[in-house]
Amino acid sequence: MTLVAESAAPERMQRRELSDRAFAWLLIAPALMFIAVIVVWPLLETIRLSFTDATLGGENWVGTQNYAALFADPKFWQIVGRTFYWMVLAVSLKLVVGLIGATLLNAAIPGKALFRVLVMPPWVIPIAIGCIGWKWMYNGYFGLISGLLQEFGLVQDRVALLATKTSAFYSAIVTDVWVGTPMVTLFFLAAMQGVSKDLYEAAWVDGASRWYRFRRITIPQIMPVIVSMALLSAIWTFNSFEIIWILTEGGPRGATTTLIIDTYKVAISAQRFGEGAARAVVIVVLLATFSLFYLWFLNRVNRHYGAK
Amino acid sequence: MATLDLQSITKSFGAAQVLTGIDLAIRDKEFVVFVGPSGCGKSTLLRIIAGLEAATSGNILIDGTDVSAAAPVDRGISMVFQSYALYPHLSVYENIAFPLRVARLPETEVKQKVGRAAGILQLTEKLSLKPGQLSGGQRQRVAIGRSIVRNPKVFLFDEPLSNLDAALRGEMRVELSALQRDLDATMVYVTHDQVEAMTMAHRIVVLNKGRIEQFGTPMELYHHPATKFVATFIGQPNMNLLPATVTGTGAEGVTVEFHGGARMTLPVETSSARKGDVVEVGVRPENLxxxxxxxxxxxxxxxxxxxxxxxxxxxxxxxxxxxxxxxxxxxxxxxxxxxFAPADAHVFDTQGRVMRRQQAPALAA
Missing domain, CATH: 2.40.50.140 (Nucleic acid-binding proteins)
Structure with a gap:
């Protein structure tokens, strides 16, 4: 009896395991097909295009010529540099402002429920509408900012913030931070509210000051969320298109042209699909490398800070 | 170590009165347990002693000094939380060292104090681990270690064993009692578990609806419960309560008639008993x-x-x-x-107050 039961068991288990696996594949099949159609195929098509000189007139296989031209162009490297500068600056500001905002919203201040609602609009209203609003404010003739600066005597003449290279770049950053900060703030706030009250009370009993508790408890406890938000925010900012396009279309004289804007200009505006595709592939490779590094880093952070 | 005196402590949250007229004098090196059902105010009282919560009125004296307005750190107390409140991102060493780091003690002193606490709690091998890598009992010991290094006048424990399984709870009870003796410390311990209260306490405070029902040694509470509440709360299984009617009183006690018609004379003080009163006769299961x-x-x-x-x-x-x-x-x-023997019976009047027993076992000091 026992012998029969023992020999029968593994076979039964194996059969069940196989059918479980088949069932699992069956369950994810629709999603896989969906991904194949909307992600894999366009990606492969873009890679193929990048080895051609495709335009509206037709396409010829040109090998790595597009890439060779791209890498040899000093303007391209300037754009790569500008894109990373744009990303690092905007993400840092979003994180810092988000952290300060979340800390204030998490504090026991009167009317904090109202403030929590007031944080939302930049995130909730459509980006295009928000950006058009900013474009008006930056305007030299009727813009609010120029008007206020003149009113308070800080400038003599009107300032068109989007008209000069430096001010256009930093103005675009300000708008990008305005759009991106609310979500960062709310994620930080949610993470802060998840920190056990006992940890703060234990530290309070031990005499830790507010700043000490923030530094030694809040920050380490929400560190995995900070790192995750930094990664997501970095990818979104790197690929941020509509804000720059609505404000400046990459100008003046390329001052706000990031990789994604450059790609759009080449592939869509100039209809040089092959060259545009090569740029798109470079973006994918850069972001993939960046993401892999970040995920590795996030994993280390999670382990260090004791997250499950 | 130190004495702890609570004088007329009250606490209300808005209209809800959670503590009423709490007066307690806890002696030096005493292990006192606050016990009561959930919502009786025991944890609130402990938090008031710790300074995490402000009393609505009343004074707290530690070693004779009024600390009612002092910050928690200036009261000379340390507290162990139910959730342990360990910092998951810090090692066991850094968790225990936390209060010393806050106080900016030199590294050599930190090392020596953490080492001593770890030695007492058998954590020396675990100092480099993170709390997540420890068992429940070990985490509990780390939390205790963090309170030991501060060398407090009074240790406060808020249901520290309730997250542990039954076997470990039994072990930790013994360890905590031994620790209290070794450290010669004044300890206040909150629990809803009467077994913990009976086994560890020098004296027990039974709280009910924000009031002290009784404050006494475990055996006092067992043999001379002051109220029906204490009588049914202390002792396992719970005391039986038999309704009866007083038919007469005399020098030998009160005579009662049970529902079935049986009569019995019970040796209790009869000053508050009147003929015809409805009373409850309490008998512990072990006395039947x-x-x-x-x-x-x-x-x-x-x-x-x-x-x-x-x-x-x-x-x-x-x-x-x-x-x-x-x-x-x-x-x-x-x-x-x-x-049951008449001498084993407890008699409670209609208000739930006990009529004191005449022939109760002698009490241990």
Whole structure:
């Protein structure tokens, strides 16, 4: 009896395991097909295009010529540099402002429920509408900012913030931070509210000051969320298109042209699909490398800070 | 170490009064346990002592100094939380060292104090681990370690064992009692578990609805419960309560008539008893024996080896529980006669106050 039961068991288990696996594949099949159609195929098509000189007139296989031209162009490297500068600056500001905002919203201040609602609009209203609003404010003739600066005597003449290279770049950053900060703030706030009250009370009993508790408890406890938000925010900012396009279309004289804007200009505006595709592939490779590094880093952070 | 005095402490949250007129004098090196059902205010009282919560009125004196307005760190207390409140991102060493780092002690002193605490709590091998890598009991010890290094005047414990399984809880009870003796410390310990209270405390404070029901040694509470609440809360299984009517009082005690018509004279002080009063006679399950007396239909018999706990019902539906010898021959479904010695009975008046027993066992000091 026992012998029969023992020999029968593994076979039964194996059969069940196989059918479980088949069932699992069956369950994810629709999603896989969906991904194949909307992600894999366009990606492969873009890679193929990048080895051609495709335009509206037709396409010829040109090998790595597009890439060779791209890498040899000093303007391209300037754009790569500008894109990373744009990303690092905007993400840092979003994180810092988000952290300060979340800390204030998490504090026991009167009317904090109202403030929590007031944080939302930049995130909730459509980006295009928000950006058009900013474009008006930056305007030299009727813009609010120029008007206020003149009113308070800080400038003599009107300032068109989007008209000069430096001010256009930093103005675009300000708008990008305005759009991106609310979500960062709310994620930080949610993470802060998840920190056990006992940890703060234990530290309070031990005499830790507010700043000490923030530094030694809040920050380490929400560190995995900070790192995750930094990664997501970095990818979104790197690929941020509509804000720059609505404000400046990459100008003046390329001052706000990031990789994604450059790609759009080449592939869509100039209809040089092959060259545009090569740029798109470079973006994918850069972001993939960046993401892999970040995920590795996030994993280390999670382990260090004791997250499950 | 230190004494701890609470003087007329009250606490209300808005209209809700959670503590009323709490007066307590806790002696130096005493292990006092606050016990009571959930919502009785015991944790709030502990948090008021710690300074995490402000009392609505009243004073807290530690070693004779009024600390009512002092910050927690200036009161000379340390607290162990129910959740342990360990910092998951810090090692065991850094968790224990946390209060010392806050106080900016030099590294050599930190090392020496953490080392000593770790030695006492057998954590020396675990100092480099993170709390997530420890068992529940070890985490608990780290939390205790963090409170030891501060060398506080009074240790406060808020249900520290309630997250542990039964076996570990038993072990930690013994360890905590030993620790209290080794450190010669004044400790205040909150629990809802009367077994923890009975086994560890020098004296127990029984709290109910924000008031102190009784403050006394475990044996005082067991043999001389001041109220029906204390009588039923302390002791396992719970005390049986039999309704009865007073038919007479005399020097030998109060004579009562039970529902079935049986009469008994119980040796208690009779000053508050009047003929015709409805009272409740309390008998502990361990004081009931098989014999001619109360008739009970036995429903369930739990054999624990040394004793057998018999649960049953009287003819009028009243539930009874008796702790019988382990080798008792009664069977479930059978009618069983139970009896008790009059001296073992507790009598409670209509307000739930006890009529003091005349012949109770001598109390240990």
């Amino acid at each position: 024996q098989i014999g001619q007396g109360i008739a009970m239909r036995l429903r369930v018999l739990e054999r624990l080896g040394g004793t057998a706990i018999a649960y049953g019902q009287m003819a009028d539906g009243l539930k009874l529980c008796a702790a019988l010898p382990g080798d008792t021959t009664v069977h479930e479904g059978e009618e069983v006669g139970l009896t």
